[in-house]
Amino acid sequence: MNTQTINEVFYEVVERNLPRATVFKRTVTWTAASSRELYRNVVGVAKSLRSWGIGPGDRVAILSENRPEWAVADFATMLLGAASVPIYPTLTLEHTAYMLADSGARVLFVSTPGHLRKVLAIKDQTRIEKIVLMQGEGPDAIPMAQLMNQGPMERDRQFDERALSVGPDEIATLIYTSGTTGTPKGAMLTQHNLASNLVHSLNFYGLGPGYVSISFLPLSHITARHLDYAMYWHGATVAYCPYIDELMQALLEVRPTVFVAVPRVYEKIYNQVQGKVGFGLKRKLYNWAMGVGRRNRDQVFAGKRPQDPLWNLADMVLFSNIRKALGGKVEIYISGGAPLSPDLINWYASIGVRIFEGYGLTETSPVIALNNPIAYRPGSVGKPLSNLQVKIAEDGEILVKGPSVFKGYWNKPEETAAAFEDGWFHTGDVGRVDDDGFLYVTDRKKDLIKTSGGKFIAPQPIEIALKLNPLVAEAAVIGDRRKFPLVVIAPQFPALETWARHNGVKFTSWEELSASPRVTELYKSVVAEVNANLAQFEKIKKVLIVPDEFTVANGALTPTLKLKRRVVEERYRERIEQAFATSGDSMTVV
Secondary structure, three states: OOOOOHHHHHHHHHHHOOOOOEEEEEOOEEEEEOHHHHHHHHHHHHHHHHHOOOOOOOEEEEEOOOOHHHHHHHHHHHHOOOEEEEEOOOOOHHHHHHHHHHHOOOEEEEOOHHHHHHHHOOHHHOOOOEEEEOOOOOOOOEEHHHHHHOOOOOOOHHHHHHHHOOOOOOEEEEEEOOOOOOOOOEEEEEHHHHHHHHHHHOOOOOOOOOOEEEEOOOOOOHHHHHHHHHHHHHOOEEEEOOOHHHHHHHHHHHOOOEEEEOHHHHHHHHHHHHHHHOOHHHHHHHHHHHHHHHHHHHHHHOOOOOOOHHHHHHHHHHHHHHHHOOOOOOOEEEEOOOOOOHHHHHHHHHOOOOEEEEEEOHHHOOEEEEOOOOOOOOOOOOEEOOOOEEEEOOOOEEEEEOOOOOOEEOOOHHHHHHHEEOOEEEEEEEEEEOOOOOEEEEEEHHHOEEOOOOOEEOHHHHHHHHHOOOOEEEEEEEOOOOOOOEEEEEEOHHHHHHHHHHOOOOOOOHHHHHHOHHHHHHHHHHHHHHHOOOOHHHOOOEEEEOOOOOOOOOOOEOOOOOEOHHHHHHHOHHHHHHHHOOOOOOOEEO
């Protein structure tokens, strides 16, 4: 199908007349909304926006957790030819004010009275004219339900014709990059950028009516939004989960058939399993089952269920229970947003889960490459989509060209020009393409650490390896222009506390626990295990254990759970400088 715009995607959903286009939870029960209800809600909101003067070229901001009203506001904006500006609800007031002011958004949708109070405090720094509240009531806000209920239950042909006349080159959304480096930039994605990507990304998965995906990754990020668009386009059902801490319960209740997550989610599931295995007989049983799984994982990579009777026994005893925690019906597992550890890919394959790893960026709408059931190679991010060109620059950077590559950065012509060379977009990632056309991503170009001896270290694989240990929540490798690298480790404190109690280590605070000699020796052994697989110049020589959590709220992680290395380095600068001032002849905890 030659789909050119997201508006055409919306009308494809309407034409399908799906009885369960979306499902969402209200208090204790899940409620379904049909295509017909979606149409009424979207058109009702769109007509109100139009009556407020919103049209082509305008911007409408959305500050909300994942919920059906998010999609309604998004579709309604784009049907008018305007651009939606998603804003993470976890951002600081300063960042929120910056994005609203920089985008020039005239209307703002907010999810709750709490978020409304936040934006009212900064409204005078923006161009916001009207605020629409998705849930509850609040001052100076229009209830969104009121707008949706005004929509037509029957098709409004005149409105539909105008919506379908919106051109493919209209800016559909302005997405601000997460800002791991410098000031966030608004990436301009057109209707065609988005549509050209989603009609190619999931073609080989056999999706259709009856498939269900849980929308829990932040819709302010392009990966989650792309997935929802694709699910709608294929006729699948989108189930909204607004908060990550509600995900495990939602998985059990919704029982999705498609599960898409960032690596950190897969890592957490793995660590939870490790934490529950414990010691003694339970650990022996686990080790036996995983040994059987490892011997059979090539069958899983090939898309087949292992025929080994011992695997079936291990599956009954252990593997199926792990999969049941994810609902028990998932057929398609996809990972994107950051590199996934090969060890983690192998572990999941051992329990019968084949993860399709992919790769993309906000600026590419987002998918550049993705493994699929037809072309799959573990450890790679798949082959590039058929409508894209990918090549590797002399310095190893991945370059891409194609219809899903963005229009440029909002009000930043110099940054836009710097992002392209002869029509090729510079991704900022380093990688390679093998002889069969599979793409491998090794690290962020800006993250590469160059030691004072001139050696380049890719920190992400080291950090990923460390985080596979259940005792490590986050790890940040530091060492640019230094003689050797060090690592800042934020412990997985629930697991560490369990270990401490089991081993008779007394503590009254995280600070006391992380400074305990037995704990420092423990983490020294964790790092030594990873060091054993590294080249001499890559080996970690200093370990800093910090009594903190790295979170989105404290600025150490982006809203998509990526590490903000510069923030971590600045936060612990004094300790880091003291560590580098000492000898690096042997590994020590400082």
